[in-house]
Amino acid sequence: MIETSGELQGRPLAPDQSFCFACRPGLACFNSCCTGKRLPLLPYDFLRLRQALDLPAAEVLSRHVELEADPVSGWPALRIKLTPEGACPFVSEQGCAVYLDRPTCCRIYPLARAVRPGKGGRPPREVFLRQDTPGCLGWDQPEELTIAAWTLDQGLAPYQAANNQAMGLFMHPARQGEVSLNDQQTHAFISALYNLEAFRPLAASPGFGEKFGFSQERLAEALADDEALLSLGVDWLTGVFFGKTKTE
Ligand code: SF4
Ligand code: SF4
Structure with missing residues:
Protein backbone atom coordinates (compact mmCIF):
# COMPACT_ATOMS: atom_id res chain seq x y z
CA MET A 1 0.00 0.00 0.00
CA MET A 171 -3.07 -7.08 0.47
CA HIS A 172 -4.78 -10.20 1.77
CA PRO A 173 -2.64 -13.28 1.09
CA ALA A 174 -5.60 -15.03 -0.57
CA ARG A 175 -5.92 -12.27 -3.17
CA GLN A 176 -4.91 -13.58 -6.55
CA GLY A 177 -3.59 -10.69 -8.63
CA GLU A 178 -6.01 -7.95 -9.61
CA VAL A 179 -9.48 -7.99 -8.04
CA SER A 180 -12.52 -7.31 -10.20
CA LEU A 181 -15.55 -6.24 -8.18
CA ASN A 182 -19.10 -6.27 -9.52
CA ASP A 183 -21.48 -3.41 -8.73
CA GLN A 184 -22.81 -5.06 -5.58
CA GLN A 185 -19.31 -5.72 -4.24
CA THR A 186 -18.24 -2.17 -5.06
CA HIS A 187 -21.26 -0.86 -3.15
CA ALA A 188 -20.34 -3.02 -0.15
CA PHE A 189 -16.74 -1.78 -0.32
CA ILE A 190 -17.75 1.88 -0.42
CA SER A 191 -20.35 1.46 2.33
CA ALA A 192 -18.15 -0.43 4.79
CA LEU A 193 -15.03 1.68 4.28
CA TYR A 194 -16.38 5.13 3.40
CA ASN A 195 -20.14 5.59 3.73
CA LEU A 196 -20.46 4.42 7.32
CA GLU A 197 -23.93 5.91 7.58
CA ALA A 198 -25.00 3.30 5.02
CA PHE A 199 -23.05 0.50 6.72
CA ARG A 200 -24.31 1.17 10.25
CA PRO A 201 -27.88 -0.16 9.68
CA LEU A 202 -26.46 -3.36 8.22
CA ALA A 203 -24.14 -3.83 11.21
CA ALA A 204 -27.10 -3.17 13.50
CA SER A 205 -29.41 -5.61 11.73
CA PRO A 206 -30.56 -8.75 13.60
CA GLY A 207 -28.20 -11.68 13.23
CA PHE A 208 -25.27 -9.68 11.74
CA GLY A 209 -22.90 -10.52 14.59
CA GLU A 210 -23.79 -14.22 14.62
CA LYS A 211 -23.56 -14.51 10.84
CA PHE A 212 -20.17 -12.84 10.52
CA GLY A 213 -18.60 -13.82 13.82
CA PHE A 214 -18.55 -10.52 15.71
CA SER A 215 -19.16 -10.42 19.43
CA GLN A 216 -21.97 -8.29 20.85
CA GLU A 217 -19.37 -6.19 22.65
CA ARG A 218 -17.55 -5.39 19.42
CA LEU A 219 -20.81 -4.62 17.63
CA ALA A 220 -21.93 -2.30 20.41
CA GLU A 221 -18.59 -0.48 20.32
CA ALA A 222 -18.78 -0.15 16.55
CA LEU A 223 -22.31 1.18 16.57
CA ALA A 224 -21.30 3.86 19.06
CA ASP A 225 -18.09 5.06 17.41
CA ASP A 226 -17.21 5.69 13.76
CA GLU A 227 -13.57 4.63 14.07
CA ALA A 228 -14.64 1.33 15.61
CA LEU A 229 -17.30 0.96 12.91
CA LEU A 230 -14.67 1.45 10.21
CA SER A 231 -12.49 -1.19 11.86
CA LEU A 232 -15.50 -3.53 11.86
CA GLY A 233 -16.11 -2.70 8.20
CA VAL A 234 -12.56 -3.70 7.28
CA ASP A 235 -12.92 -7.04 9.06
CA TRP A 236 -16.40 -7.61 7.63
CA LEU A 237 -15.18 -7.00 4.08
CA THR A 238 -12.20 -9.27 4.67
CA GLY A 239 -14.66 -11.99 5.59
CA VAL A 240 -16.95 -11.24 2.65
CA PHE A 241 -14.13 -11.29 0.10
CA PHE A 242 -11.79 -13.85 1.61
CA GLY A 243 -14.04 -16.01 3.74
CA LYS A 244 -12.87 -15.37 7.28
CA THR A 245 -13.87 -12.81 9.89
CA LYS A 246 -12.22 -11.85 13.12
CA THR A 247 -14.21 -12.70 16.17
CA GLU A 248 -12.88 -10.47 18.93
S1 SF4 B 1 4.33 24.57 1.02
FE1 SF4 B 1 4.52 22.66 -0.14
S2 SF4 B 1 6.13 23.06 -1.61
FE2 SF4 B 1 6.35 24.60 0.02
S3 SF4 B 1 7.73 23.74 1.59
FE3 SF4 B 1 5.68 23.19 2.18
S4 SF4 B 1 5.40 21.15 1.30
FE4 SF4 B 1 7.10 22.08 0.19
S1 SF4 C 1 -5.96 18.46 1.92
FE1 SF4 C 1 -4.96 20.31 2.62
S2 SF4 C 1 -2.76 19.86 2.59
FE2 SF4 C 1 -3.79 18.31 1.36
S3 SF4 C 1 -3.70 19.07 -0.75
FE3 SF4 C 1 -5.65 19.73 0.13
S4 SF4 C 1 -5.26 21.78 0.94
FE4 SF4 C 1 -3.26 20.81 0.60
Missing part, protein backbone atom coordinates in the same frame (compact mmCIF):
# COMPACT_ATOMS: atom_id res chain seq x y z
CA ILE A 2 1.46 3.32 -1.00
CA GLU A 3 0.43 6.15 1.29
CA THR A 4 1.34 9.06 -0.90
CA SER A 5 0.16 10.34 -4.24
CA GLY A 6 1.67 9.17 -7.49
CA GLU A 7 4.08 6.34 -8.03
CA LEU A 8 6.46 5.47 -5.25
CA GLN A 9 9.79 7.05 -6.06
CA GLY A 10 12.58 8.61 -4.09
CA ARG A 11 15.63 7.77 -2.08
CA PRO A 12 15.03 5.32 0.78
CA LEU A 13 15.79 6.55 4.27
CA ALA A 14 17.19 4.28 6.94
CA PRO A 15 14.99 4.25 10.07
CA ASP A 16 17.45 6.37 12.05
CA GLN A 17 18.62 8.55 9.16
CA SER A 18 17.93 12.24 9.56
CA PHE A 19 16.88 14.77 6.94
CA CYS A 20 16.39 18.54 6.86
CA PHE A 21 12.91 19.85 6.11
CA ALA A 22 10.39 22.46 7.25
CA CYS A 23 7.16 23.75 5.74
CA ARG A 24 5.60 27.03 6.84
CA PRO A 25 3.67 30.06 5.63
CA GLY A 26 6.02 32.66 4.26
CA LEU A 27 7.96 30.30 2.03
CA ALA A 28 7.65 31.34 -1.60
CA CYS A 29 6.33 27.89 -2.46
CA PHE A 30 3.59 27.98 0.22
CA ASN A 31 0.42 26.26 -1.05
CA SER A 32 1.96 25.46 -4.45
CA CYS A 33 2.03 21.76 -3.58
CA CYS A 34 -1.77 21.65 -3.17
CA THR A 35 -2.31 21.92 -6.93
CA GLY A 36 -1.84 19.31 -9.62
CA LYS A 37 -1.51 16.36 -7.25
CA ARG A 38 -3.26 13.04 -7.02
CA LEU A 39 -4.57 12.96 -3.46
CA PRO A 40 -5.61 9.43 -2.44
CA LEU A 41 -8.19 9.02 0.30
CA LEU A 42 -7.72 5.87 2.33
CA PRO A 43 -10.72 4.92 4.47
CA TYR A 44 -9.44 6.61 7.64
CA ASP A 45 -8.48 9.70 5.61
CA PHE A 46 -12.07 9.94 4.43
CA LEU A 47 -13.48 9.46 7.92
CA ARG A 48 -11.39 12.34 9.29
CA LEU A 49 -12.16 14.55 6.30
CA ARG A 50 -15.88 13.91 6.67
CA GLN A 51 -15.70 14.76 10.36
CA ALA A 52 -13.84 17.98 9.54
CA LEU A 53 -16.40 18.99 6.95
CA ASP A 54 -19.28 17.92 9.21
CA LEU A 55 -21.27 16.68 6.23
CA PRO A 56 -23.00 13.37 5.52
CA ALA A 57 -20.65 10.83 3.97
CA ALA A 58 -22.78 10.57 0.82
CA GLU A 59 -22.48 14.33 0.29
CA VAL A 60 -18.71 14.32 0.75
CA LEU A 61 -18.47 11.40 -1.67
CA SER A 62 -20.50 13.14 -4.35
CA ARG A 63 -18.94 16.61 -3.91
CA HIS A 64 -15.31 15.91 -3.18
CA VAL A 65 -14.35 12.41 -4.27
CA GLU A 66 -13.44 10.68 -7.52
CA LEU A 67 -13.50 6.91 -7.84
CA GLU A 68 -11.33 4.75 -10.02
CA ALA A 69 -9.99 1.22 -9.97
CA ASP A 70 -6.44 0.98 -8.67
CA PRO A 71 -4.40 0.10 -11.76
CA VAL A 72 -2.34 -2.49 -9.87
CA SER A 73 -4.73 -4.12 -7.38
CA GLY A 74 -8.10 -3.43 -8.99
CA TRP A 75 -9.56 -2.31 -5.64
CA PRO A 76 -11.74 0.81 -5.81
CA ALA A 77 -9.43 3.77 -5.20
CA LEU A 78 -10.81 7.10 -3.99
CA ARG A 79 -9.11 10.45 -4.32
CA ILE A 80 -9.94 14.11 -3.74
CA LYS A 81 -11.70 15.68 -6.73
CA LEU A 82 -9.64 18.67 -7.82
CA THR A 83 -11.10 21.98 -8.98
CA PRO A 84 -11.22 22.71 -12.74
CA GLU A 85 -7.93 24.60 -12.18
CA GLY A 86 -6.37 21.47 -10.73
CA ALA A 87 -6.25 22.66 -7.11
CA CYS A 88 -7.31 20.77 -4.03
CA PRO A 89 -10.72 22.21 -3.02
CA PHE A 90 -9.50 22.68 0.54
CA VAL A 91 -6.55 24.97 -0.10
CA SER A 92 -7.01 28.58 0.97
CA GLU A 93 -4.73 31.61 1.12
CA GLN A 94 -4.02 30.79 4.75
CA GLY A 95 -3.15 27.19 3.92
CA CYS A 96 -5.06 23.94 4.29
CA ALA A 97 -8.64 24.52 5.45
CA VAL A 98 -8.82 20.96 6.82
CA TYR A 99 -5.31 20.94 8.26
CA LEU A 100 -6.13 19.06 11.47
CA ASP A 101 -7.81 16.34 9.42
CA ARG A 102 -5.70 16.39 6.23
CA PRO A 103 -5.17 12.99 4.63
CA THR A 104 -2.18 10.71 5.00
CA CYS A 105 -0.57 11.77 1.74
CA CYS A 106 -0.45 15.42 2.87
CA ARG A 107 0.74 14.60 6.39
CA ILE A 108 3.53 12.31 5.39
CA TYR A 109 5.05 14.53 2.69
CA PRO A 110 8.03 15.09 2.19
CA LEU A 111 8.27 11.36 2.74
CA ALA A 112 6.42 8.45 1.24
CA ARG A 113 5.70 5.21 3.09
CA ALA A 114 5.39 1.85 1.38
CA VAL A 115 4.18 -0.95 3.58
CA ARG A 116 3.75 -4.69 3.22
CA PRO A 117 2.01 -7.10 5.61
CA GLY A 118 4.34 -8.84 8.05
CA LYS A 119 4.45 -12.62 7.88
CA GLY A 120 3.61 -14.92 10.77
CA GLY A 121 2.05 -12.23 12.94
CA ARG A 122 5.06 -9.95 12.65
CA PRO A 123 4.54 -6.17 12.29
CA PRO A 124 4.14 -4.73 8.78
CA ARG A 125 7.33 -4.04 6.84
CA GLU A 126 7.64 -0.39 5.94
CA VAL A 127 10.02 1.70 3.88
CA PHE A 128 10.21 5.50 3.91
CA LEU A 129 11.49 7.42 0.92
CA ARG A 130 12.42 11.06 0.39
CA GLN A 131 10.17 12.92 -2.05
CA ASP A 132 12.51 15.57 -3.43
CA THR A 133 9.84 17.54 -5.30
CA PRO A 134 11.21 20.31 -7.55
CA GLY A 135 10.24 23.75 -6.25
CA CYS A 136 9.63 22.59 -2.67
CA LEU A 137 11.74 24.95 -0.58
CA GLY A 138 11.12 22.89 2.54
CA TRP A 139 14.20 20.86 1.70
CA ASP A 140 16.37 24.00 1.98
CA GLN A 141 15.38 24.66 5.60
CA PRO A 142 17.81 23.86 8.42
CA GLU A 143 15.50 21.92 10.76
CA GLU A 144 16.84 18.41 11.19
CA LEU A 145 14.32 15.60 11.60
CA THR A 146 14.09 11.85 11.88
CA ILE A 147 11.26 9.69 10.52
CA ALA A 148 10.01 9.14 14.07
CA ALA A 149 10.05 12.87 14.83
CA TRP A 150 8.18 13.69 11.61
CA THR A 151 5.62 10.95 12.24
CA LEU A 152 4.98 12.35 15.71
CA ASP A 153 4.92 15.98 14.57
CA GLN A 154 2.42 15.24 11.82
CA GLY A 155 0.06 13.17 13.96
CA LEU A 156 0.43 10.15 11.72
CA ALA A 157 0.02 7.42 14.35
CA PRO A 158 -3.77 6.92 14.12
CA TYR A 159 -3.59 7.13 10.33
CA GLN A 160 -0.89 4.51 10.08
CA ALA A 161 -2.65 2.22 12.55
CA ALA A 162 -5.89 2.37 10.53
CA ASN A 163 -4.03 2.08 7.22
CA ASN A 164 -2.17 -0.97 8.49
CA GLN A 165 -5.46 -2.65 9.34
CA ALA A 166 -6.87 -1.83 5.90
CA MET A 167 -3.71 -3.26 4.37
CA GLY A 168 -4.78 -6.64 5.75
CA LEU A 169 -7.75 -6.44 3.39
CA PHE A 170 -6.10 -4.77 0.41
